[in-house]
Amino acid sequence: MNRSVKFKLKNGKIITIRRVRGTDYDAMMKFFDKFVKGKGAKFTTQYPGQPKKDKEKSIALYNNPNNLFLGAWDGDELIGESTITRVGVDNPYLQGRTGITGTIILDKYLSNGLGSQFKKYIIKWARENGVQRLEAEVYHTNIRSLGNLIKAGYNIIGIKHNVAFIDGQWLNNYILEKVL
Numbered sequence: 570m571n572r573s574v575k576f577k578l579k580n581g582k583i584i585t586i587r588r589v590r591g592t593d594y595d596a597m598m599k600f601f602d603k604f605v606k607g608k609g610a611k612f613t614t615q616y617p618g619q620p621k622k623d624k625e626k627s628i629a630l631y632n633n634p635n636n637l638f639l640g641a642w643d644g645d646e647l648i649g650e651s652t653i654t655r656v657g658v659d660n661p662y663l664q665g666r667t668g669i670t671g672t673i674i675l676d677k678y679l680s681n682g683l684g685s686q687f688k689k690y691i692i693k694w695a696r697e698n699g700v701q702r703l704e705a706e707v708y709h710t711n712i713r714s715l716g717n718l719i720k721a722g723y724n725i726i727g728i729k730h731n732v733a734f735i736d737g738q739w740l741n742n743y744i745l746e747k748v749l
């Protein structure tokens with residue numbers, strides 16, 4: 570996805586979606602700082618006080634043509650990001666056929682259709698870039714994300730037990746897959 574597109578959220582707000590580039594590093598770090606302070610972070614591996622992501626590595630990751638990092642902007646503010654990372658592109662056995670996907674959106678913008686819109690672009694990019702299966706992992710309590718993924722055609726194919734201890738409870742991870 571090379572151009573930016575406008576998208577109208579269910580609440581009527583118009584936002585812009587485009588590829589995150591290396592030059593967006595500072596905006597991404599600000600976004601993570603906000604995200605970890607919100608409720609959504611407890612459904613992810615992000616946490617308050619986490620070390621800042623390495624600048625060089627992050628820029629290489631954003632600019633790598635084997636990944637797609639999409640950002641959603643409300644004006645100048647980055648309010649959501651969605652990623653697909655191809656696994657084993659150089660490995661002749663794996664051939665980069667699997668794409669690991671994930672999305673995080675600031676609390677204020679949840680359940681407004683943005684997650685579904687992100688998924689459409691991610692799936693389109695996957696099809697155009699030789700990805701044959703998508704994979705995602707979600708805590709078993711993350712009903713919104715499970716709903717979002719199942720609506721996009723993912724199926725639950727496995728479970729990892731007791732992967733994280735959050736609010737006094739051990740959480741399981743569902744592994745989800747969508748074969749393209």
Ligand SMILES: CC(C)(COP(=O)(O)OP(=O)(O)OC[C@H]1O[C@@H](n2cnc3c(N)ncnc32)[C@H](O)[C@@H]1OP(=O)(O)O)[C@@H](O)C(=O)NCCC(=O)NCCS
Nearest residue numbers: 609612672673674679680681682683684685713714716717
């Ligand atoms: C998970 C997430 C990416 C979904 O994006 P979203 O913009 O909130 O979801 P959408 O508005 O696009 O909803 C898509 C579908 O998800 C499901 N969904 C959304 N909100 C839901 C809720 N509160 N409860 C149950 N299902 C819900 C519905 O099936 C919905 O389809 P519908 O609107 O036709 O009913 C987003 O909520 C998020 O960033 N959450 C915090 C971080 C996180 O959990 N990330 C994923 C795990 S790493």
